[in-house]
Amino acid sequence: MSDKRFKTDTILTKLGRDPDDYHGLMNPPIVQASTIQYKDLETYETKKGQKFTYGNISNPLSDHFETAMAELEGGFKAVSSSTGLAPITASLMAFLNSGDHLLMCDSIYPPTRIACDKLLGRFGVEVEYYDPCIGAGIKDLIKDNTAVIYLESPGSATFEVQDVPAITKIAKDADVITIMDNTWASGLLFKPVAHGVNISVCAATKYIGGHADVNLGYAVADTQEHYKRLKDTHIDLGHCPGSLDLSLALRGLRTMKMRLQHQAASALKIARWLEGRPEVQKVYHVALESHPTHDIWKRDFTGANGLMSILLNNYPKERVSAFIDALELFPIGSSWGGYMSLLQPQIEINWRKANKWNEAGQLLRLQIGLEDPDDLIADLEQAFAKLG
Numbered sequence: 001m002s003d004k005r006f007k008t009d010t011i012l013t014k015l016g017r018d019p020d021d022y023h024g025l026m027n028p029p030i031v032q033a034s035t036i037q038y039k040d041l042e043t044y045e046t047k048k049g050q051k052f053t054y055g056n057i058s059n060p061l062s063d064h065f066e067t068a069m070a071e072l073e074g075g076f077k078a079v080s081s082s083t084g085l086a087p088i089t090a091s092l093m094a095f096l097n098s099g100d101h102l103l104m105c106d107s108i109y110p111p112t113r114i115a116c117d118k119l120l121g122r123f124g125v126e127v128e129y130y131d132p133c134i135g136a137g138i139k140d141l142i143k144d145n146t147a148v149i150y151l152e153s154p155g156s157a158t159f160e161v162q163d164v165p166a167i168t169k170i171a172k173d174a175d176v177i178t179i180m181d182n183t184w185a186s187g188l189l190f191k192p193v194a195h196g197v198n199i200s201v202c203a204a205t206k207y208i209g210g211h212a213d214v215n216l217g218y219a220v221a222d223t224q225e226h227y228k229r230l231k232d233t234h235i236d237l238g239h240c241p242g243s244l245d246l247s248l249a250l251r252g253l254r255t256m257k258m259r260l261q262h263q264a265a266s267a268l269k270i271a272r273w274l275e276g277r278p279e280v281q282k283v284y285h286v287a288l289e290s291h292p293t294h295d296i297w298k299r300d301f302t303g304a305n306g307l308m309s310i311l312l313n314n315y316p317k318e319r320v321s322a323f324i325d326a327l328e329l330f331p332i333g334s335s336w337g338g339y340m341s342l343l344q345p346q347i348e349i350n351w352r353k354a355n356k357w358n359e360a361g362q363l364l365r366l367q368i369g370l371e372d373p374d375d376l377i378a379d380l381e382q383a384f385a386k387l388g
């Protein structure tokens with residue numbers, strides 16, 4: 001555990017490592033482990049004094065990463081898995097039973113929606129989507145069989161910031177578990193557990209890895225009881241993180257705050273410039289005063305990241321294609337949080353149920369990387385000329 005005297009920048013240099021464990025090595029080495037040997041039959045039977053029992057249940061490196069993330073998030077303990085999606089579905093399966101009602105935020109990451117509709121649906125979970133801006137109004141949607149309220153804040157594509165304290169207060173009064181996707185804040189810019197969330201889930205694939213080469217996720221529980229349920233489900237599902245990914249994520253943690261600050265500053269500069277462009281109807285970025293939930297973001301978050309979306313005017317498809325293909329510094333790509341800028345058309349926005357998407361025009365998500373923002377603006381400007 002790092003020292004409470006220290007501020008975040010210092011804590012990020014100390015989390016999840018202990019040179020005394022490894023002959024002074026600054027960073028924990030990559031651990032490749034499946035079989036772990038026991039010293040005698042009694043130890044095998046009782047597990048007494050045996051910290052690690054099987055490689056995919058935990059090992060020294062996953063332990064370092066999980067300790068780091070539980071501490072950064074301010075939770076009790078963490079589990080980790082080989083993708084960001086894995087702890088999302090595992091957390092849902094840990095706290096839902098057949099016949100339960102799940103309240104799902106309508107602005108969730110699309111694969112989470114697919115998992116809810118298809119996988120959980122097959123296991124008899126009733127999924128109801130709610131308006132991410134519902135706040136305390138969630139109370140009216142809670143039924144006798146509501147077991148989980150799932151949040152993602154800010155949401156995907158349009159970045160609605162949820163009133164997390166209002167929702168968790170109502171959930172606690174109704175004895176309903178709350179799970180929140182905290183990937184946008186990556187454990188740093190928002191602390192779900194401190195705001196009453198039971199399980200905070202995050203794709204370390206994004207800002208924590210930070211270099212577009214890691215697949216990793218974790219979930220942090222607020223209490224021992226919730227952690228046990230989460231860990232048991234992870235074991236049942238056979239989830240296990242890859243060692244190289246864990247090592248790269250621990251490395252990424254050290255520079256994450258600086259990268260995020262740079263990316264957020266560039267994103268805000270670009271977002272303000274985009275707001276003044278005639279080709280753009282709307283810019284969705286939480287740090288813009290025009291964003292509908294800007295005030296909640298300001299109240300609850302300590303910073304922004306490099307994500308935004310733009311709604312273009314209603315141009316014909318071939319003009320939009322010409323614009324996208326003319327961009328040199330924004331390749332099309334899923335995912336985000338890496339060092340380079342990306343663009344992704346937000347096709348799944350049409351899947352929304354609680355807030356039907358009725359806007360004409362193409363919605364595009366931009367991930368702003370570590371390039372110079374003036375170069376990115378110049379690139380967007382030359383490509384806008386293709387819209388005519």
Ligand SMILES: Cc1ncc(COP(=O)(O)O)c(C=O)c1O
Pocket residue numbers: 083084085086109152156181183184202203204205215216217335336
């Ligand atoms: C908000 C959010 N949560 C979770 C994930 C899942 O992460 P992974 O790609 O590592 O499964 C993503 C991926 O894009 C995401 O955007």
